[in-house]
Amino acid sequence: MRNPNMFTTAVVLASLLSVASAIDRTTVAEQSAISDPAEQCTTYNFPPIEEEIPKFPQVFTKATILENDDVARAKFEEISSKIPDIAPKKEGDIDNYDTDQDSDCWWTATLCTQPKAKDVLADISLVPEPQTLGYGFDDGPNCSHNAFYDHLTAQKQKATMFFIGSNVLTWPLQAKRAMDDGHEICVHTWSHPQMTTLSNEDAFAEIYYSMQAIKLLTGATPTCFRPPFGDIDDRIRAISNSLGLTNILWQFDTNDSVPGPSGEVEEANIQKSYLNFIEAANNGTFSTRGAILLAHETNNLTMQQAINFYPQLRAAFKHIVPIGVAFNKTQPYVEQDFKFPDFAKYIETEVTTVQNGTPSTGTIGTTSSTQSSVVSPASSTSGTPPSIPISISTASSGSAQAALPTGSDNSPDGLVRKMTVNASFTPKGVGFIMSSQNDGNGAESLSLSSTAVVLVPVVLLLL
Ligand SMILES: *[C@@H]1O[C@H](CO)[C@@H](O)[C@H](O)[C@H]1NC(C)=O
Ligand SMILES: *[C@@H]1O[C@H](CO)[C@@H](O)[C@H](O)[C@H]1NC(C)=O
Ligand SMILES: *[C@@H]1O[C@H](CO)[C@@H](O)[C@H](O)[C@H]1NC(C)=O
Ligand SMILES: *[C@@H]1O[C@H](CO)[C@@H](O)[C@H](O)[C@H]1NC(C)=O
Ligand SMILES: *[C@@H]1O[C@H](CO)[C@@H](O)[C@H](O)[C@H]1NC(C)=O
Ligand SMILES: *[C@@H]1O[C@H](CO)[C@@H](O)[C@H](O)[C@H]1NC(C)=O
Secondary structure, three states, X not given: OOOHHHHHHHHHHHHHHHHHHOEEOOOHHHHHOOOOHHHHOXXXXXXXXXXOHHHOOOOOOOOOOOOOOHHHHHHHHHHHOOOOOOOOOOOOHHHHOOOOOOOXXXXXXXXXXXXXXXXXXXXXXXXXXXXXXXXXXXXXXXXOOHHHHHHHXXXXXXXXXXXXXXXXXXXXXXXXXXXXXXXXXXXXXXXXXXXXXXOHHHHHHHHHHHHHHHHHHHOOOEOEEOOHHHOOOHHHHHXXXXXXXXXXXXXXXXXXXXXXXXXXXXXXXXXXXXXXXXXXXXXXXXXXXXXXXXXXXXXXXXXXXXXXXXXXXXXXXXXXXXXXXXXXXXXXXXXXXXXXXXXXXXXXXXXXXXXXXXXXXXXXXXXXXXXXXXXXXXXOOOOOOOEEEEEEEOOXXXXXXXXXXXXXXXXXXXXXXXXXXXXXEEOOEEEEEEXXXXXXXXXXXXXXXXXXXXXXXEEOOOO
């Protein structure tokens, strides 16, 4: 800075800012009532934990066992003998890793979930119940998550939240809200590193201090862990298992945190991934066992996509449950006073219809559809299918169901079909799930997306 007055001004401004940010907030209700994202993300002091903060590593820096933390040190010594002798991975190791032998069961290299080491638990990467989605979100609590959590509450939907310890300490009331709202809280490390690259001690600290932070805010010690990027091997499995945690991976990724060719996460790619997944759900992929889908609480985009696609997930799956529930884990935390229903109990009271209100509901108008493109022969399973125009009159985001006039598929096979469409839409795009039932005994379904908003030709694929 060339001008000393400018410097003074900057110092005064900086101190004003720090005074302004030193507000206190004390209740979840108070924090949850804030709708402006910037205000939600204003740093605040939460007096009940102020004195505890020095007992934790600095937020968003790689955790390590703190000097003088005899309890953590003793715990680490206690579990050390259970950790297999596997060297921390280095950059480039993946290129030379023997994936056939896969001696470390390194998920990043091979998607291995069945450990090679003794006394290490297999990872969970799907849920056993058919047509069931184990619903979870990584990286929270996000400071501005109220719209998302309000949505989950409105849908009476519980989920599994994989929390970053640094976020928990930085946004304590947001973390407490997850517990108050009845979500399942799991550990997602202190600072989101690639776990297999860390020393035993640092890997331990990343998990241990996150568990302590969650315990400090919620009174509950978690029993589940998800490694960032899925980067886990038998060494990391052993460390988390020794801390009482089950490891949870996934088989499907919304790609809501995967950068596209532009280097940015692309909304269109997220939408494509959700729709692929929904198509898989509709074509019988989960008829014998369910799925775990990776999605994030990281930012507005990831949370908004979760909201936008909720109606279609709801329609595509019979049950959407926290992951622990799908495993009948009725005691989700170490402390006995927290209870969850088992799967059977949960689904007894599960709300399986999309609740109006959030997101705002729009309308789908149907137009009569008499036109058709080239028709396929009645007996054929391929060919160019007929199409049906549907006009959508909304400028906002939302979801809607509509029944099309019976027979409007204009199908070439002479069968009369009853059709329904579930759609969710945003100003930028529309996603559909459509089902048709013919007057024989076949049920047909498809899903597709379109970026057109006003008049969307829906292509009906006749199976
Ligand atoms: C939360 O989401 C907001 C909005 O997308 C974003 O600005 C912020 O960086 C996110 N991060 C955290 C830690 O809450
Ligand atoms: C996410 O992207 C990967 C890589 O492009 C792709 O293989 C995967 O199918 C996508 N996820 C879904 C659910 O489509
Ligand atoms: C179901 O849909 C998914 C996602 O598009 C696809 O990968 C899979 O091959 C389909 N399976 C069947 C049996 O059609
Ligand atoms: C994302 O940001 C928009 C614009 O501020 C807001 O209307 C919307 O509620 C936000 N969505 C979520 C999930 O926070
Ligand atoms: C559409 O939504 C309704 C109500 O949520 C549901 O009963 C129906 O099965 C859904 N249809 C499709 C094709 O997903
Ligand atoms: C959960 O309990 C039900 C009985 O209520 C049982 O059928 C199911 O197999 C159990 N699931 C698991 C993963 O143990």
